Amino acid sequence: MTETELYRRTQLFAEMLGQACELGVWAFGPDKKLYMSTCPHEQEFQLFLRTGNCLDRALAEAETCPTTLLMDDPLGMFWLADFMRREDGSLQAVMMVGPMFDAVSSLKTIERSLRGMNLSVALTGLLIEQLKDVPVLSLNNIHQYAIMLHWCLTGQTMTAGDIRIMLRGGTALPTPRLTEGVDAAWDPDRSRLLEEQMLQCVREGRIDANPFGDSAASHGERDVYNLGDPLRENKDTVIIFTALCARAAIEGGLSPRTAKALEITYVRTIEQCTRTTDLITLNSKMLQDFIRRVHDARRTPGVSLPVQECMAYVQAHLTEPFTLANLACHVGYTEYYLTKKFQKETGTKLADYIRDARLEQARLQLETTRRSVRAISEEFQFGTPNYFSTAFSRRYGQSPAQYRAALGVGSAAKPQATQTEEE
Template identity: 30%
Template structure:
């Protein structure tokens, strides 16, 4: 049986269960034929998501899954002649889970310029008719299509995702340009920033959460976006619990708090509710650790001074600033601060800035010049000299050692 005949039989069998549109492109990427009634519209989406470009650029001889954002995907296989691609065969598109209104709106906003409201309405109707396939089904279809095209039998583990390792549930704000996968080191840095914020009781930890929000991605554990978020947040609750214990919060209290939030995640009825609970949990742990780390021997004046310093490290700080901001006499504040903490205000500011710099060096890829600025040092040279006196290493050496790169 010829390849084309085998494909037709395969498509007939698919039509009995989950009908998928079939597409055939030549080596230049021109569409030769399809079974899609909305051919022009969905071909436009295929191209604007960047999936068409990735397929044309690939040299893969394995089954391919193309992620187009908003959980929209395609299956592809390449036909080669003397190691040169001559045909590209595609099934799809399909969704890997039920879509929500926000996902659909995001996809529609990424339309080609100049399209009318009627076009968008028609596209919305077309997308709503697309099938939803779970992992076992689309993985099987991928290896089947690959076999029909190449004659090679492979397992589902051979399937390649393009762009490589991108999560199908990634949030694309502009589908015209396919962004490369995030650097794992960047993700690791973001995770460290989050955990350090809890461990240190850093009241400015919301900054770490905002930085990480553009990096972290919810993995596609199930076909339910809500359940995926619940699972991901359960993992986050577990590591926050451990970070809080390391920060000094009692084991019993930490686990009780973590368990209560995990229960709340699974009682939530929407993604937005899960996100709100996650943010509340993160800040709750930070405030509790901060409270337990607050030195009970410090007076209200000295503790308030410490808190002000921690929250304003990037700004000019000295005893005059503290006295003015907090409403105390300079000499009285300086004397009490030295008596209670064992160091001068200036030394405390210096040590606090170095500690914040250590966190930034180990959890971000921010330049050393920028870190010096963000921690209130007047120059990179002064920052480097102060850092080495306190830590015994230069900022660059400390970064290399803590990231093990």
């Protein structure tokens, strides 16, 4: 792309954003010198851009970041950054778009942040008035502008899942754990960004990344509705996050049917949880499951649509007594052809896949519910508790009762139940 074409594109992009929502576009050199700005409050907002470290963070990522950055500053304002490069690949300029808010940001939060900056009363009042002019955009619109910015600068297309999201300071911030009956302080800006970073891990199938520490396991702060039923509120929060993970997985390349089937399976298990601590465990495992499945889908793109449909059917009917003939009929193949095709593409026998999928969900219920082993065995179509125990032991090295005891999880079975009845 010639410099003339690049200039024309960026100018048109800046004019379009200005007309659409009065969103400012900035260009800084590698030395942080301001080349141009279309922001209506240039001097004041440049102060936030610099003191909030967004410009420094963008420059620090310039050599390694191939896509647009989405960052926030201490006031909860969002900024986009992408890079204009010379033909030799060296950095020519950093293009910034912002500031902008999303619907969760509030003036009260902004006022508290401003008053903590030790500014004069007059300047604080002026800035608050000017911040009212900052565009309020949905996260989806912010993603679209990021995609447009990247195309303007590089001529390359990308998706929302390619956007690199950076929390303040470049590190993830811990969120309060779910606690029964306790209303912990909640920062919606940070919580939302943490959630989005988790969803991006799902989209990318990043099984080797754990940028959240223990916060991933505890994610799912409930909205403080004060309805008098903390467990119900926590369940609703985890259900919503499960739906978001399913959508992110689809964006990452997982079959829509598979993602929806997983969502339904996890929602059913969520409803059977009786303690908030079980929800925390389940939420973490659900997140990791979606990440792993997207990773596997990207690693084996040769898996055909019929095989993906087969997997989705299995996930959606784990608790139902279907046969291989039923499954073959669903995807339009003969049983013989489907089983051969499935094993060739996945390296696993179809019958083994079905059994292992049921065992995995049964194991999850052993960890996160108080249902008896017998009830779980019956729900997942293992025929008898003894067969379930044998299959479970072969896969996990312990019987269901031993596995649950090792976790310190109690059972809903009566105390006088015998070992045979339990397993």
